Amino acid sequence: MIRQFELLEQVKAYDPGADEDALNRAYVFAMKAHGVQKRASGDPYFSHPLEVAGILTKYKLDSASIVTALLHDTIEDTPATLEDIEHHFGKEVARLVNGVTKLTRIELQSDHATQAENFRKLVLAMSEDIRVLLVKLADRLHNMRTLHHIEEPEKRRRIATETMDIYAPLAERIGMQEMKNELEDLAFAEINPDVRDSILARLDFLRKQGGDLVARIITQLGATLAEAGIKAAVVGREKTPYSVWRKMWHQEVGFERLSDIMGFRVIVDSVEECYRTLGVVHSAYAVVPDRFKDYISTPKPNGYRSLHTGVFGPERQRIEMQIRTREMHEVAEHGVAAHWIYKQGAGRTDGRQYRWIRELLDILETAAGPEEFLEHTKLEMFRDQVFCFTPRGDLINLPRGATAVDFAYAVHSEVGDNCVGAKINGRMMPLRTQLGNGDQVEIITSKAQTPSPTWERFVVTGKARSRIRRFIRSKERDQYVQLGRAILDRAFREEGYEFSNKALEGVLKVFKMGDADDLCADVGAGHHTGRDVVEAVFPGTRKKKGKDEKVVPLASARTRKAKKKGKGAAIPIKGLIPGMAMHFAMCCYPLPGDRIVGIVTTGKGVTIHTIDCETLESQAETPERWLDVAWEMDSDSLDVHVARVYLTVLNEPGSLGNLSTVIAKNEGNISNLKITERSREFFDMVIDIEVRDVKHLTNIIAALRATPVINSVERARG
Ligand code: MN
Numbered sequence: 001m002i003r004q005f006e007l008l009e010q011v012k013a014y015d016p017g018a019d020e021d022a023l024n025r026a027y028v029f030a031m032k033a034h035g036v037q038k039r040a041s042g043d044p045y046f047s048h049p050l051e052v053a054g055i056l057t058k059y060k061l062d063s064a065s066i067v068t069a070l071l072h073d074t075i076e077d078t079p080a081t082l083e084d085i086e087h088h089f090g091k092e093v094a095r096l097v098n099g100v101t102k103l104t105r106i107e108l109q110s111d112h113a114t115q116a117e118n119f120r121k122l123v124l125a126m127s128e129d130i131r132v133l134l135v136k137l138a139d140r141l142h143n144m145r146t147l148h149h150i151e152e153p154e155k156r157r158r159i160a161t162e163t164m165d166i167y168a169p170l171a172e173r174i175g176m177q178e179m180k181n182e183l184e185d186l187a188f189a190e191i192n193p194d195v196r197d198s199i200l201a202r203l204d205f206l207r208k209q210g211g212d213l214v215a216r217i218i219t220q221l222g223a224t225l226a227e228a229g230i231k232a233a234v235v236g237r238e239k240t241p242y243s244v245w246r247k248m249w250h251q252e253v254g255f256e257r258l259s260d261i262m263g264f265r266v267i268v269d270s271v272e273e274c275y276r277t278l279g280v281v282h283s284a285y286a287v288v289p290d291r292f293k294d295y296i297s298t299p300k301p302n303g304y305r306s307l308h309t310g311v312f313g314p315e316r317q318r319i320e321m322q323i324r325t326r327e328m329h330e331v332a333e334h335g336v337a338a339h340w341i342y343k344q345g346a347g348r349t350d351g352r353q354y355r356w357i358r359e360l361l362d363i364l365e366t367a368a369g370p371e372e373f374l375e376h377t378k379l380e381m382f383r384d385q386v387f388c389f390t391p392r393g394d395l396i397n398l399p400r401g402a403t404a405v406d407f408a409y410a411v412h413s414e415v416g417d418n419c420v421g422a423k424i425n426g427r428m429m430p431l432r433t434q435l436g437n438g439d440q441v442e443i444i445t446s447k448a449q450t451p452s453p454t455w456e457r458f459v460v461t462g463k464a465r466s467r468i469r470r471f472i473r474s475k476e477r478d479q480y481v482q483l484g485r486a487i488l489d490r491a492f493r494e495e496g497y498e499f500s501n502k503a504l505e506g507v508l509k510v511f512k513m514g515d516a517d518d519l520c521a522d523v524g525a526g527h528h529t530g531r532d533v534v535e536a537v538f539p540g541t542r543k544k545k546g547k548d549e550k551v552v553p554l555a556s557a558r559t560r561k562a563k564k565k566g567k568g569a570a571i572p573i574k575g576l577i578p579g580m581a582m583h584f585a586m587c588c589y590p591l592p593g594d595r596i597v598g599i600v601t602t603g604k605g606v607t608i609h610t611i612d613c614e615t616l617e618s619q620a621e622t623p624e625r626w627l628d629v630a631w632e633m634d635s636d637s638l639d640v641h642v643a644r645v646y647l648t649v650l651n652e653p654g655s656l657g658n659l660s661t662v663i664a665k666n667e668g669n670i671s672n673l674k675i676t677e678r679s680r681e682f683f684d685m686v687i688d689i690e691v692r693d694v695k696h697l698t699n700i701i702a703a704l705r706a707t708p709v710i711n712s713v714e715r716a717r718g
Contacts (some may be wrong), residue, residue: 001043001044001046001047001050001051001162001478002050002051002053002358003022004027007027007050007053007054007057007066008020008021008023009025010054010057011023011057011066012558014057014060015060015062015063016118018062018063018066019063019064019067019542021094021122022063022064022065022067022089023063023070024087025088025426026067026070026071026089026093026598027050027070027075029070029071029080029088030046030050030070030073030074031046031050031070033074033078033079033080034046034049034073034074034077035078037077038679039077039146039149040146040149040150040151042149043063043147043544043669045073048073048142048146049069049070049071049072049073049074049142050070050540051142052069052070052072052135052138052139052141052142053066053070055069055138055141056069056134056135056138056141059138059176059334059507061134062086062131063129063132063674064092064093064096064131064149065096067089067093067137068093068096068097068100068131068135069135069138069139070635071089071093071097071183072100072101072104072135072139072169073104074097075097075098075101075138075374076101076104076105082094082097082098083099085402087637091639095129096129096131096132096135098137099129099132100114100132100135100139102502103132103133103136104136104139111326118498127173130174130604133170133174136167137167137170137171137176137183140167140183140184141179141182141186142162143159143671144159144160144163144182144183144184144186144187144449147159147160147186147190149224150401155190155320156190157190159190159192159193160186161187161191163184163186163187164183164184164191165189167183168183168184168187170182171183171335171363174335175303175304175331175332175334175335176302176333176334176335177304177332177333178333178334179335180312180610181240181242183245184240184242185240185241185242187242188241188242188245192245193346194436194439196241196245197243197244198389198440199241199244199245200241201440203238203241203244203261206261207704210694213264213315214318215236215316216314216315217236217264217313217314217319218234218235218236218314220266220313220314220315221234221264221266221281221313221314222234222282224275224280224284224314225266225280225281228276228280229272230268230273230276230277230280231268231269231691232266232267232268232273232277233262233266233267233268234264234265234266234493235265235267236261236262236264237262237263237264237265238261238262238267239261239262239263244457252453254617263319263320263321263322264313264320264321264322264326265321265322265323265324265329266281266321266322266323266325267324267325267329268323268324268325268644269325269326270325271296271325273325274296274307274323274324274325277307277309277323278309278323281309281311281321281323282309282311284692285312285313285314286310286311287309287310287311288309288310288311288312288318291309291310291320292308292309292310293307293308293309294307295307295308296324296328303331303335304328304331304335305324305328305331305332305334306322306323306324306332307322307323308320308321308322308323309323317375321717322395326332345577346384352609362514373687374556377619385425386399386400386402386435386436386439387440388407388435388439388440388441389440389441390411390440390441390442390681391440391441391442392680392681396410396411396441398461399460399461401434401460402434402435402460402461403431403432403433403434403435403458403459403460404422404424404429404430404431404432404433404435404441404443404458405419405431405432405455405458405459405464406435406459406460406461406463406464407435407441407443407465408420408422408431408443408445409459409461409462409463409464409467410464411443411681412462412465412648412679412682412711413467414445414648414682414711414712415711416451416463416464416467417446417449417450417451417467417712418445418446418447418449418450418711418712419431419443419444419445419449419495420444420445420446420449421443421444421446422440422441422442422443422444423441423442424440424564425439425440426443427442429456431455432455432458445711447705447712450471450475451467451468451471451472453468453472453475455468455471456468463528463550477521479524480520480521480522480524480525481517481521481524482520482524483520483523483524484519484521484522484523484524484525485520485524487524487529487530488520488523488533488534489506489531490530491529491530491533491534492530493533495535495538497537497538501515501516501517502516503537504516504519504533504537506537507519507536507537509529509628510536510716511533511536512626514595514597514611514612515595515611518611519533548558582598582606582607582608583606583607583608584607584608584642585599585607585608585609585610585613585615585718586643587609587614587615587716587718588609588610588612588613588614588615588644588716588717588718589614589641589643589695589715589716590609590610590641590643590695591607591641591643591691591693592631592641592692592693592694592698593631593694593695594610594611594631594694595611595612596608596609596610596611596629596630596631597610597611597616597626597627597628597629598626598627598628598629599616599619599625599626599627600625600626601625606627606629608629609718610717610718611671612716612717614717614718615718616718630711640669640690640691640692641690641691641692641693642671642688642689642690642691643688643689643690643691643697643702643715644686644687644688644689644715645686645687645688645689645697645704645713645714645715645716646684646685646686646713646714646715646716647659647683647684647685647686647687647704647710647711647712647713647714648680648682648683648684648685648710648711648712649682649685649709649710649711650681650683650684650709650710650711651678651679651680651681651682651683652709654709655683655709655710656683658666658707658709658710659707659709659710660705662700662704662707662710663687663689663703663704664705665703666696666699666700668689668690668691668696668697668700669690670687670688670689670690671684671688671689672686672687672688673687673688674686674687682711686716697715699714700714
């Protein structure tokens with residue numbers, strides 16, 4: 001607790017003419033009035049007005065303001081009356097104390113719905129005398145500094161939210177940057193402690209990693225300016241956790257390097273030096289476009305003046321700079337309080353003096369105004385979301401309830417498909433673990449892992465769900481194949497035949513199937529009965545047996561049968577249709593060995609697709625265009641064919657070299673390479689490789705999959 005004489009000394013240090021007598025009497029009056037009242041911390045209540053007065057001495061406010069600070073809670077919380085105050089301290093102090101008391105009452109009845117209206121009252125109340133607001137802000141600042149002593153979480157949260165929504169923007173409006181930063185950060189710590197902690201941890205990490213980077217940049221900047229004959233103080237300043245968070249949220253700032261969250265400030269002696277400094281900096285370093293702002297010739301409404309610019313500065317780091325005079329700096333930190341009033345000796349403002357108050361009132365007169373003004377600092381809006389970080393500090397924003405699997409899919413589809421575990425804040429946790437705000441999540445992947453159907457039960461994001469479902473569908477096919485094979489096996493045995501894939505080969509075209517597995521899957525899915533197939537393989541079988549076999553084929557089975565009508569026999573690609581143009585589809589890039597189909601396109605001849613090419617779906621309604629084709633596999637052709645492959649490669653030095661080495665070693669030749677997406681972690685790319693046939697490609701893909709920097713490899717499927 002500040003002692004009486006200490007407070008006096010602090011005031012007299014900047015205001016030798018301060019009213020010592022009034023300060024002493026106010027100290028004693030407040031101490032007596034609050035008596036044995038206690039704060040939530042257990043401290044005597046009087047420590048609070050005293051601390052508030054102490055905060056205001058930092059802003060060098062006049063005696064009347066300091067006296068008001070000491071007395072600010074006496075009317076509301078003690079038997080003292082406004083008349084008592086006026087009697088002992090005069091009209092000016094009484095008016096100020098009354099103003100602060102009014103604000104306190106507005107605050108006490110504050111609830112969310114009427115916030116905008118309260119804000120209006122606040123502005124009106126403070127427009128009578130700016131010192132009312134200064135005392136109120138100091139009051140709020142001390143309450144925020146001691147917020148953790150309040151036991152009820154609801155109350156803490158309400159106060160923090162109100163601080164974020166009303167008091168921090170007000171402090172900013174009157175240019176009290178320092179005050180605004182501290183208020184915001186204290187509120188942030190209450191509203192979103194986990195995110196704040198994780199940002200602090202990240203800052204700490206970056207500081208360690210950066211070594212003395214900041215010091216080196218300061219030294220070099222200083223040297224550059226000194227060479228040009230400019231006397232300047234260069235300081236580095238770190239953004240507060242809250243402003244880092246907000247910038248990340250708006251994606252204005254990366255969080256990879258210290259320079260992303262560091263700013264530099266150059267303080268010089270005169271306005272002229274500011275512009276000279278700008279010139280020197282701009283000629284010494286490459287300028288970041290669109291970062292230059294001249295708030296000296298056009299000050300902000302709150303009186304803020306500075307030059308802002310961004311350069312690729314010393315150490316090849318992108319840095320942001322503010323250039324200003326000492327006086328501008330004082331105003332920038334302390335705002336209204338800096339050029340104010342105790343110097344001029346006049347406390348009262350009539351509203352004409354403060355353009356910003358008029359502007360605020362104007363805004364408040366228009367319907368959308370208050371909300372608009374309050375909008376940008378609302379954390380409440382984000383309550384249904386959680387913010388997590390990758391180990392590199394990238395922000396991943398997920399709906400509440402999201403799990404480690406959602407996180408993995410949010411990072412990258414392949415990471416999701418291959419995730420086997422998650423380290424949350426450094427500890428291995430189950431994949432179904434729900435994530436909390438600020439969790440740092442590291443996903444462990446294995447190429448052997450595939451999505452599990454059980455994941456579908458706990459994921460909450462659409463992306464994760466659709467990827468998992470897609471995988472399950474392809475898995476289902478495998479099951480249909482097995483089931484179909486079992487059905488066929490029985491159907492064949494019933495007729496005294498032995499079932500084998502080979503036995504189906506002759507009828508694949510009849511069923512329009514690429515291979516025996518496809519046919520088995522179709523049988524497994526119920527599109528054909530086992531007997532349908534037996535009948536096709538051994539015509540006449542059905543006549544012997546089976547009125548009981550009248551299984552009604554499903555609709556898709558009918559269309560399939562319809563398709564095969566009117567179709568010719570298989571034509572090998574070689575000598576396909578004499579005189580007809582043939583080319584390979586640029587969607588699926590068929591290779592010798594692939595199961596293929598030809599699509600007749602008017603005027604374009606025949607396009608060869610792989611049987612599983614996804615574009616074939618669009619041809620389902622025009623079976624007359626389908627041609628059964630096959631490769632001439634007997635010749636050991638030396639022809640090369642182009643295959644297209646999608647890859648996801650870790651974004652790290654040497655990974656692309658690694659990739660091309662693996663392909664070359666396996667006798668493939670990259671004919672084209674395109675990076676389709678580049679994130680901090682991965683490259684997504686498409687490469688075209690010249691290969692002999694599908695076996696050759698399969699070998700290359702296998703080799704790529706075995707390469708650690710390659711996260712996934714997938715052949716184009718149309
Ligand atoms: Mn108070």
